[in-house]
Amino acid sequence: MTETIPPTERTRVVREAHRGAYDRETIYKILDEAYVCHVGFATDGQPFVIPTLFGRVGDAVYFHGSAASRMLRNVSEGISVCVTVTLTDGFVLARSVFNHSMNYRSVVALGKAVLVDAPEEKLEALRAFTEKIIPGRWNDARQPNEKELKATSILRLPLTEVSAKIRSGPVEDDAADYALPVWAGVIPLALTPGGPIRDEKCDVSIPTPGYAAQYRRRA
Amino acid sequence: MTETIPPTERTRVVREAHRGAYDRETIYKILDEAYVCHVGFATDGQPFVIPTLFGRVGDAVYFHGSAASRMLRNVSEGISVCVTVTLTDGFVLARSVFNHSMNYRSVVALGKAVLVDAPEEKLEALRAFTEKIIPGRWNDARQPNEKELKATSILRLPLTEVSAKIRSGPVEDDAADYALPVWAGVIPLALTPGGPIRDEKCDVSIPTPGYAAQYRRRA
Numbered sequence: 001m002t003e004t005i006p007p008t009e010r011t012r013v014v015r016e017a018h019r020g021a022y023d024r025e026t027i028y029k030i031l032d033e034a035y036v037c038h039v040g041f042a043t044d045g046q047p048f049v050i051p052t053l054f055g056r057v058g059d060a061v062y063f064h065g066s067a068a069s070r071m072l073r074n075v076s077e078g079i080s081v082c083v084t085v086t087l088t089d090g091f092v093l094a095r096s097v098f099n100h101s102m103n104y105r106s107v108v109a110l111g112k113a114v115l116v117d118a119p120e121e122k123l124e125a126l127r128a129f130t131e132k133i134i135p136g137r138w139n140d141a142r143q144p145n146e147k148e149l150k151a152t153s154i155l156r157l158p159l160t161e162v163s164a165k166i167r168s169g170p171v172e173d174d175a176a177d178y179a180l181p182v183w184a185g186v187i188p189l190a191l192t193p194g195g196p197i198r199d200e201k202c203d204v205s206i207p208t209p210g211y212a213a214q215y216r217r218r219a
Numbered sequence: 220m221t222e223t224i225p226p227t228e229r230t231r232v233v234r235e236a237h238r239g240a241y242d243r244e245t246i247y248k249i250l251d252e253a254y255v256c257h258v259g260f261a262t263d264g265q266p267f268v269i270p271t272l273f274g275r276v277g278d279a280v281y282f283h284g285s286a287a288s289r290m291l292r293n294v295s296e297g298i299s300v301c302v303t304v305t306l307t308d309g310f311v312l313a314r315s316v317f318n319h320s321m322n323y324r325s326v327v328a329l330g331k332a333v334l335v336d337a338p339e340e341k342l343e344a345l346r347a348f349t350e351k352i353i354p355g356r357w358n359d360a361r362q363p364n365e366k367e368l369k370a371t372s373i374l375r376l377p378l379t380e381v382s383a384k385i386r387s388g389p390v391e392d393d394a395a396d397y398a399l400p401v402w403a404g405v406i407p408l409a410l411t412p413g414g415p416i417r418d419e420k421c422d423v424s425i426p427t428p429g430y431a432a433q434y435r436r437r438a
Contacts, residue, residue: 040266047259049303084268188413
């Protein structure tokens with residue numbers, strides 16, 4: 001049975017409360033399917049939201065910290081962040097404009113993010129980023145050297161205060177609107193990979209690996 | 220000629236500065252292609268990042284304000300927000316792990332967001348949300364009544380402090396790595412619509428409109 005994370009005042013889904021989900025299995029599935037997270041942090045009351053690659057390792061997410069890292073140099077206890085991940089699954093075309101919506105799955109994780117110091121942990125995080133995008137790629141590519149590891153800022157956020165919000169399924173219209181002669185339904189959306197484009201400088205004698213030729217998104 | 224928005228200390232792209240773009244045409248094209256924005260705001264030093272539908276009207280973006288609206292009730296001058304929009308265009312598989320990247324186009328807009336009061340302006344914003352998703356839908360669907368308009372919180376952020384960041388094109392590897400026998404290239408990504416799914420309660424005598432049957436994303 002999957003563990004439930006008790007929602008806090010800050011992570012409980014209030015609006016459309018039935019869309020809230022608090023079990024690790026649901027939350028981790030969303031995190032693992034997404035490639036980009038949006039990291040929020042604030043300086044002097046001004047929030048900033050930066051998209052960045054990320055990965056999950058156990059009960060923590062790791063993300064590139066270049067944007068926020070200036071703030072972190074002298075803050076050993078970390079900085080308050082919000083890491084949000086959103087997957088868009090479809091347009092919901094209701095009979096009324098008011099009930100138009102999207103199908104989506106999102107995760108909001110709050111807490112203090114800290115800079116990762118240990119090279120082994122950095123490596124593990126980079127491996128998670130890479131393997132999330134393309135399982136198998138880590139072993140094929142040249143792995144990071146010491147200089148590159150030093151140049152990479154990675155932040156870790158433990159997944160302790162986190163919730164998901166999900167809208168799925170059909171249109172929900174007001175009772176009176178079902179009689180309207182308006183087409184209603186859902187247009188699904190999916191982030192779809194195209195065929196791989198070989199780098200011009202990549203010799204044709206190097207075969208296209210299966211993970212690129214038959215690339216499929218994790219579902 | 221398109222207007223350039225002078226970057227501030229907060230919107231100038233510092234890391235990979237050549238990826239920064241500051242002209243309204245580039246910025247607005249990204250905003251208009253995306254469906255979801257991530258809105259950041261902070262309370263007591265804790266940032267929150269919430270995904271929401273949005274639309275652009277002229278030199279402002281409008282977005283649903285339910286998440287942030289509690290904070291706004293008594294703040295006539297508005298609250299500091301960051302509205303970020305990200306389009307993911309492809310995986311960049313370099314020969315080294317370190318140079319793996321994504322192709323993407325993002326916009327970061329900073330400023331004070333205010334609640335929209337005037338019903339006409341709310342209507343215009345909702346129209347922008349709807350027409351962004353599906354041009355033509357606004358005229359087909361039942362339009363908002365007074366009660367629905369009152370129940371809808373809409374926020375407006377003027378696009379005065381805003382920049383874009385774009386990564387496109389091929390792999391960029393370190394000179395020494397081009398000799399490695401590692402496949403390198405780009406796997407394009409696109410958010411792709413599937414065929415429309417008619418609502419079970421939508422009578423088959425109502426024809427599927429062309430905008431749903433032949434749905435195409437704005438490019």
